[in-house]
Amino acid sequence: MTSTSTPTVALTGVHKVFKLKKEVVTAVAGIDLTIDRGEIVAFLGPNGAGKTTTIDMILGLTEPTKGTVLIDGLNPRHAVEAGRVSAVLQTGGLLHDLTVKETLQAVASLHDLAPRRTPINIDAIIEKTGLQPILNRKVSKCSGGEQQRLKFALALLPDPDLLILDEPTAGMDVNARREFWATMRKDADSGRTIIFATHYLEEAEQFAQRTILVNRGKVIADGPTDHIRAIAAGxxxxxxxxxxxxxxxxxxxxxxxxxxxxxxxxxxxxxxxxxxxxxxxxxxxxxxxxxxxxKPSLENAFVDLTNAASNTATTAENNTTPEQEAAR
Ligand SMILES: Nc1ncnc2c1ncn2[C@@H]1O[C@H](COP(=O)(O)OP(=O)(O)OP(=O)(O)O)[C@@H](O)[C@H]1O
CATH class of the missing domain: 3.30.70.920 (Lrp/AsnC effector binding domain/regulation of amino acid metabolism (RAM) domain)
Incomplete structure (x- = not known):
């Protein structure tokens, strides 16, 4: 990670519409946001809120229908190619016949083909992610939690400025989740910008300084996680x-x-x-x-704010923001 090339994520008027045979789905309905260097941000929202679609656009996996996404002023694809952005995604991405070590070596050698800003230090990443005891294990024999840790290690190989995790602990039991976040925490102090989507609201409370609530493709609240909790419900x-x-x-x-x-x-x-x-x-x-x-949990804040946003959406002449609505 270099201090001169830190990403700022900037989404301006971003829309994403999927045109299917029989329907048109608006996954993202106008998102504007900026994420600065070193921020740890949780992306929260119910199923179908548009979190994954937004993350896919930040990663350059899909293009917005309208609006722009820039990472440090660059098109997301260029930022990913330059190794500035990495991701731990929900599914796929691992070859089951390789061992953990072979996987790390194979992916590291691919990164070595590209011009690098910093040399890859595989040993340091193995240490950080606690993969040493399972280095010779086949990926197919690793638990879900171990596979996610391997994906996390792979994401760290290019030493990205921005790390994106889409529900990284989905399907893990409580212990595996705790271990995963302990590993993450070791890395977060390094000043990397981290954006993660999660369904476990306590993970946002424990890990993110800033929480962005998304519902129906729009941001319905955005602020310090403590503040989001406080504005909801007294x-x-x-x-x-x-x-x-x-x-x-x-x-x-x-x-x-x-x-x-x-x-x-x-x-x-x-x-x-x-x-x-x-x-x-x-x-x-x-x-x-x-x-x-x-104190209200973030869960309560989430429900209140989501309801407030729905009420606001259905009341045409209502000019209050969801936050004002929730604070009433
Ligand atoms: N490729 C696609 N084609 C058509 N519709 C899609 C596509 N991808 C997403 N959608 C739709 O867009 C909406 C937003 O989906 P998205 O996966 O971004 O939500 P999410 O907040 O990540 O949900 P979850 O928490 O369930 O993963 C949903 O209604 C979904 O069905």
Whole structure:
């Protein structure tokens, strides 16, 4: 990685439309974003949101129907050819009859054909990705987690400035996921720009400084991961209401700070923008016991923001942003 050629990802007015026989699918419906050097960014969105299509355009695997994608001012294909961008993709990419070591050597020799900025240090990459114990194992005998680590090692060979991971831990168990992210973390400190798509929202919380939420081909929120969580839902207050819980539910629902309230048997769960006042009210006037206040998870933020975006989309004269909507 060289400091003089650091990529900035710039998407301007990017659309991608797939024309099928019987329908037209808009996978990306106008995305504008910039990702600066050294940022670690999570790309989150429900199935079909447009994450993979956007990543494919950043990698030059597919062209936008409209708009431009630039990496450090270059066309993505040129950036990939120059070894500035690498990816760990969801599927494919490995030859099952080769061993781990043969795979690394074969791919390294391909990179050696291109003019290089820095010499490839296979040993350092093996060390970083913990592949030493399985170097002589055939790829077909490696677990899913080990194969992903091998793909990660391959992606590091050209020492890219920008690393893109499309759901790199899909299908891994909890331990394999933890190991994968520990390996990633060792690399992230080096100042590489990293963009990853994930369905595991806790991975975004633990690993990304910035989270971009995508829904229906559009960015619906973009900011520091902590901020994304905070704008969504305030705090969740839950407590047991021994006496007249339905009456308490109705009282809580009428409060302006309440975003949502549910009652399961005698357990009341309320999402509110003023948790201290609600806790005081419940303890003082409603005989609440076993009261807990918790921060909203990114999962909650995601659901709220996605709903807010859908509501905004269906209300033509509504001029508020999803973030303003969610903060109400
Ligand atoms: N090659 C293609 N031809 C037609 N439609 C496509 C193609 N690729 C993607 N789509 C459609 O575009 C939309 C966005 O898909 P995309 O794979 O980018 O979403 P995603 O956010 O990555 O979803 P997931 O989390 O399920 O991987 C979907 O409706 C999908 O069916």
């Amino acid at each position: 705090r969740t207050v839950s407590s047991t209401i021994g006496k007249n819980p339905e009456q308490t539910l109705a009282a809580v629902q009428s409060l302006p700070e309440t975003k949502s309230a549910t009652l399961t048997h005698d357990r009341l769960t309320v999402t509110t923008t003023n948790s201290d006042a609600l806790a005081l009210e419940l303890l003082t006037n409603h005989g609440a016991t076993d009261l807990e206040i918790s």
